[in-house]
Amino acid sequence: MALTPSTMLPLETPAPDFRLPDPDGKFFARDDFKAAPALLVMFICNHCPYVQHIRAGLAQLARDYAPRGVAIVAINANDVTNYPEDSPARMRAEARAAGYTFPYLYDESQAVARAYRAACTPDFFLFDQARKLVYRGQFDDSRPGNGRPVTGQDLRAALDAVLAGNPVSRQQQPSMGCNIKWKPGNAPDYF
Numbered sequence: 001m002a003l004t005p006s007t008m009l010p011l012e013t014p015a016p017d018f019r020l021p022d023p024d025g026k027f028f029a030r031d032d033f034k035a036a037p038a039l040l041v042m043f044i045c046n047h048c049p050y051v052q053h054i055r056a057g058l059a060q061l062a063r064d065y066a067p068r069g070v071a072i073v074a075i076n077a078n079d080v081t082n083y084p085e086d087s088p089a090r091m092r093a094e095a096r097a098a099g100y101t102f103p104y105l106y107d108e109s110q111a112v113a114r115a116y117r118a119a120c121t122p123d124f125f126l127f128d129q130a131r132k133l134v135y136r137g138q139f140d141d142s143r144p145g146n147g148r149p150v151t152g153q154d155l156r157a158a159l160d161a162v163l164a165g166n167p168v169s170r171q172q173q174p175s176m177g178c179n180i181k182w183k184p185g186n187a188p189d190y191f
Contacts, residue, residue, distance in 0.1 A: 003176050003177070004119055004120040004176070004177060004178065004179040005119065005120065005174040005175070005176050006119055006120060006123050006124075006136060006137065006138075006174040006175040006176070007117045007118075007119045007190055008136055008137075008172070008174050009116065009117045009125065009133060009136050010133070011132075011133050011134065011136070011170065012132045012133060012134075013132070013133040014131055014132060014133075015030055015039060015041070015125075015127045015131040015132075015133070016030075016112065016115035016116055017029070017030050017031070017115075018030050018041075018075070018105075018107075018112045018115075020075065020105035020106060020107055020112060021088075021105065021106055022091075022092075022103050022104060022105055022106070023088035023089060023091045023092035023095075023104070023106065024092065026103075028073060028103045028105055030131075033071030033073075034131075036069055036070060036071035036129070037068075037069050037070065037128075037129050037162065037163060038069075038070045038071070038126060038127065038128060038129065038159060038162045038163065039070075039071045039072075039073075039126070039127045039131060040065075040070060040071070040072045040073070040124065040125070040126050040127075040155075040159070041073055041075065041116065041124075041125040041126075041127070042058070042072070042073070042074045042075070042122055042123070042124050042125075043074075043075050043076075043077060043113060043116070043118040043120075043121055043122065043123040043124075043180065044058070044074045044075070044076060044104075044121050044122050045076045045077075045078045045083075045086045045121045045178070045180075045181075046076070046085055046086050046090050046091060046094040047083065047085040047086060048121040048122075048177055048178040049144050049178070050120075050121065050122060050143065050144060050176065050177035050178055051121050051122050051177065051178075052144075053142065053143065053144045053150065054122065054139050054140075054142065054150050054152070055098045056098070056099075056150070057139065057140075057150040057151070057152045058074075058098070058100065058122075058139075058152075059098050059099040059100055059101070060152075061152050061155065061156065061159075062100065062101045062102045063101060064156075065159055066101060066102070068163055069163075070159060070163070072102040073102055073103045073104075073105060074100065074102055074103070074104045074105065075104075075105045075106075075107050075112060075113065075118075076091055076104065076105070076106055076107065077107040077110045077112065077113035077118065077180050078121075078180060078181040079110075079181045079182060079183040079184075079186075080108075081183070082181060082183075083181045086181070088106050091104050091106060092104075110180075110182060110183060110186055113180055114188050117188070117190050118180055119179065119180060119190075120175060120176065120177040120178060120179055120180065121177045121178050121180060122139060122175055122177050123136075123175050123177070123180075124136060124137065124138075124139065124155055124175055126155070126158050126159065126162065126168075128162050129162075134158065134161075134162060134167075134168040135155070135158035135162075135168050135172060136172065136174075136175075137154055137155075137158075137172035137173050137174055137175055138154050138155075138172075138173045138174065138175045138176065139152050139154060139155050139175065140152050140153045140154050140155070141154070141173070143176065154172070154173065157169070158172075
C-alpha cells in the first residue's frame with residue numbers, strides 16, 4: 001500500500017463548484033446544498049484499504065450529522081479503466097453494502113478532484129455555511145493495522161465546532177490513504 005497524504009488545501013479556500021452524477025445518473029451540484037450549515041466533500045473509492053478501514057465510521061458519521069443539517073457528498077475520481085473495481089456499477093453496490101446515505105458521485109473527468117487538490121482516498125474537505133474551507137484533514141488517527149479505534153474524532157470535532165458557530169482548530173493532521181488513481185497523463189502538478 002502506497003501511503004499518500006492530503007495536500008492540505010489552504011483554509012478559507014472557497015468550495016470549488018461541482019456537478020456530478022451518482023451511479024444511477026442523478027446529478028448533484030455544490031449549490032444544491034446551499035441552505036446547509038456545512039458541506040462535507042469526501043474523496044473516497046471502493047477498493048482502497050484506508051477507505052475500507054473507516055467505511056462503517058463514514059456511514060455512522062452521515063447518520064449522526066445529516067439530521068443536524070450537514071450536507072455530505074462522496075466523490076470517486078479514480079480511473080475506472082485501470083481500476084474497474086471503482087466503476088459506477090460497483091460504487092452503487094459499495095454504497096448499499098456500506099450503508100452510505102449520502103450521494104456517492106463519479107468524477108469521470110477528474111476535474112473536480114483537481115479543483116479540490118484531492119490527493120488521496122480518503123480525503124476530507126469541510127466547508128462552513130459561507131462555503132469557506134474550515135477543515136481538511138484526517139478522519140481520525142486510526143489506520144489499517146495500527147490498532148487504534150475508528151472514531152472519526154478529528155472530523156467530528158470540526159463538524160461540531162461549525163454547527164456550534166465556533167472556530168475550527170487550525171491544528172489539523174493530513175488525511176492519509178491511497179493516491180487517487182489518475183488517468184494516464186492526467187496527474188496534477190500539485191504533488
